[in-house]
Amino acid sequence: MNSTPFPTPEDSSNQGLINRLKRQPSSPRTLFNTVMTVIVFVCAAIAIVPLVAVLWYVLEKGGSRLSLELFTQLPPPPNALGGGFGNAFIGTLMTVGIGSAIAIPCGILAAIFLSEFAAGTRLANWIGFLTNVLSGVPSIVVGVFAYSMVVLTMGGFSAIAGGFALAVLMLPIIVRTATESLALVPQEARQAAVGLGATRFQTVARVVLPAALPPILTGVMLAVARASGETAPLIFTALFNNFWPKGVSEPIATLSVLVYNFATTPYKNQQELAAAGSLILVLMVTIASIGSRLIVKRK
């Protein structure tokens, strides 16, 4: 007698089906799964090793020298003790600031052109392609380029030349991330604005750009982080300076070049300053990255 109105098949015919649902720890499929999971974990661990090692290294070497003095004093002469790299810290802020002042507006405007005004055209495809090429150009080549463009024409090494070189490095990162961010804004949002009688410019300025801002800022932060640590292009452009910066048209010290100069000297004090400089650079990049994360989260 069935208690339900549905026909129930015989128990015996269900047994085979149910057996197939049970776990089979020794089947080839399960074993393969286990092995692959282990391999994935090992690879992930290997990938994290250099990251942890770098952090540990700069903390260990540079941590002991961490003090306010670093930011208020000039680098000491070779045999002296103490000192800091206040000029190089300010120099890094200045060159990165000049680079950002050029690259952020240019990059975002170029991205707006590519995704909102020229999307799908041949011109846009070419610019997109060239941007990708530019992002692959080694930074030392960018330095040589900035040297001939700015240093030779201005008649000397300068913060401006360094900032220009950094701008060239930042530009493709900003253009690419901003173009991608703009492309993520749903087409419906543009249609809604146009349907209400917004002009093209109003649509971009009031709807598309605000919606894309958080990921654009992430790209900007990435570019700033990348630029803060660049050394090669600055050696040809900003050079170095043992004194406080007096303006933007003179050679200027930067943290990355200071690390490069001091790490290879035989003097212990200089080496320690290089290590502390590395630590500050790593901290700056980390703060920029965390900042970009926070921006995305807030959205």
Next chain:
Amino acid sequence: MVTSSHPQIQPILSSKDANIYYGNFLAVRDVTIDIPKNSITAFIGPSGCGKSTVLRCFNRLNDLIKTFKMRGRMNYHGQDLYSPEIDPVAVRRQIGMVFQKPNPFPKSIYDNIAFGPRLVNYKGDMDELVERSLRGSALWDEVKDKLNESGLALSGGQQQRLCIARAIAMQPDVILMDEPCSALDPISTLKVEDLLQELKEKYTIVIVTHNMQQASRASDYTAFFNVEQTDRGRTGHIVEYDRTEVIFQNPQQQATQSYVSGRFG
């Protein structure tokens, strides 16, 4: 083909022998239709027959599509909408649009409504306009305490009424709606339909709908579109256009009869 033009009522939008192309593809042919003022006109028909295409021609939204071409005439108060002296942006400010998928901006409810008026530097009392628009779309009581919350936090039905309020805030003449209820639940759909009856006091409404009951319940005039295979692809056209009760109770065309009685489509 029967197309009545109802001369006793002054048409606000009218189209004459319009052929609409996407590239070389003739999407809709021979569109001749007069849309009477302060009425609700429904476009019905199987998908792909060009209802949205025709609707979007009325406020020049198709201009955004590069391959789009229109031959023939589309008039608004007797003025050719496609004459070179006409600014499409100005047209869209007079002839608003509500889309199939509710698409509020990722901004506060207040800013969603104020968006359009701000585009034209509206000088009046913005708070008052926001309230009036939200009341006009029967949303005020539900959102009056949370005007600063995101428009995206509302339910689908509320979002669509927000989009209607946003269109009303521009104080347009005509509101075009492209399947505004297709993403809504039945209760929200009824709310929007009730709203349509209030809106037609002030505005002229053209609504595309897939829902036959909706067309027969909510509209005054109905245009039935169909689509036929021709040598240039699947081309849509208007089979019959008349008062809604005629289309549903006494259609002149066999195809209309079959469609409204649910025999195809």
